[in-house]
Amino acid sequence: MAYPDKVLAEDEKVVEHLHPHWITLVPATLWFLVICAGLGFGIAYAPDNGTGRTVVLILLVVVAVVLFCWLTAAPWIRWKTTHYVFTTHRVLIRRGILHRTGRDIALPRINDVAFSQSLWDRMVGAGTLTIESAGEQGQEVLVNVPNSDDQQQLLNRLIEQDHDRRARSYGYPQGGYAPPQQPGYAQQPPYPPQQAGYPQQPGYPQQPGHPQGQPGYPPTQQYPPQ
Template sequence: MGQLERGLAPDEKLLVNRHTHWKTLIGPVGIAILATAAAAALIYFVDFGGNIFKIVVGALWAVALIWFLVAPLIKWGTTIFAVTNRRVMYRTGVFNKSGIDIPIARINSVQFRHDFIDRLFGAGTLIVESASDEPLEFNDIPQVEKVHNLLYDELNDALTEDDDAK
């Protein structure tokens, strides 16, 4: 049982639990490959300063790898979008965690948007309008249309339950 499941209320059911789409890692992986190729080329082809130059290039490569690949991987791994039968949750962070919960009963409308690239990858942006001033946009949600439909169904069920209670 994960951290998210332990934080649910006794009668709350987890319906969707996803990281952001893996396409967010394409840029960092591409940069890491380019940095590795550049560092290898410098070490192999440039004969300057001997071993000191190679150590400096290796250190710069390691810093670039941590900055451009490891940090985005950790951010991706710790960013979670979830939907339960009661709320929409978004969590992110390793050391400094932040999150937002939107009760299903407070949601006014649910929209999704995905451009051509998002459609190729099967991702998109989910837009949730609640009682707050601005709609919240959750970017790079995998299978955004399915999540949209599920959230809409839960919203409809919540409204029906409210009408039945009156």
């Protein structure tokens, strides 16, 4: 099972799986062309025969391989192993080749999502996505995100949908959310509207002169004649 499917929950779905923008691979591709051109130039001007030619060819190949691994292969592998994944529950970030780093940000913990683009970013369709979240690590910056403005809108929609999904799971209407009822306590119905005045007390007749709803006083006790 490929990443990120192996780390998903049962009801979790991948909405967007991104790598950094292809513009990050342009320098590596140009270096590959330069290395090939330099190797061909060196071979063309190497000695025609003898031990000297063999030594020069070996040196050229060794230098070309080292430069290829450093300037071309490493950036390509770094690009391939960097993942920006948006799911219905969280944002997953993975980086690194030998030294791997990762972070998972639950959608309810995200406080703000912003993007920024330079003129060059707007021309190529890239940008920087900044995610503000609650916790010790706080801000997470994703650089060279493809279509960063669209990804910001997508992430905001996922946060709203997750909010509504949690509200429905607790029995609250869409757009409203409250914490679940504490276990062991029954859900209390809403209180009836307060009535004006006070209810008539049992055993006490209504006395004239008192407003409606106010309790009267009991009649004066009649003593028997002495």
